[in-house]
Amino acid sequence: MLLNSPSTEKIIDFYGLWKGYTDSMCTYVEKTIPQYHQSITDLSQEYIEAWKNFSCSAIDIQRSFATKVGISASMPDTATKIVNNIEQESKKIIDVQNKIAIASIDAAKQTVNTMSANSSEFAALNKNMSEMLPSFLTIPPTRS
16 A cells, blocks of 8 residues: 555645744744854854954064064164054945945845835735635636
8 A cells, every 4th residue: 555645645735734834933043043153254264263363463563584684673763653544444344344334234124124014014915805806706616
């Protein structure tokens, strides 16, 4: 005897099945997003630490070499001011990039919120249309 033969197959409501699938997937994604977020945060921290270690090691090696061969590391005030200006301008650029990223995320969040709010209205409109439509169409009754 076949396990899925018509006499033993259980009839499942399509819409109930689809709603259950949607609920299950949303719950699953809600649980996995924090893990994803933590992984990205950890990776960012590791990247920053590696970048810092690499840069500091390179500076230490160059300083050691310069000292051994007698190269002076002193800089004139104008060069120091240029380096300080580059540092300050670099921080400004990072701040602008962060503001743009946050504004983009906020705009996306607002778009999702608007879409969510409109989906309720769209669903209500579709429901009203689906309630009116049968009066215009003749649909044969379905057998259970």
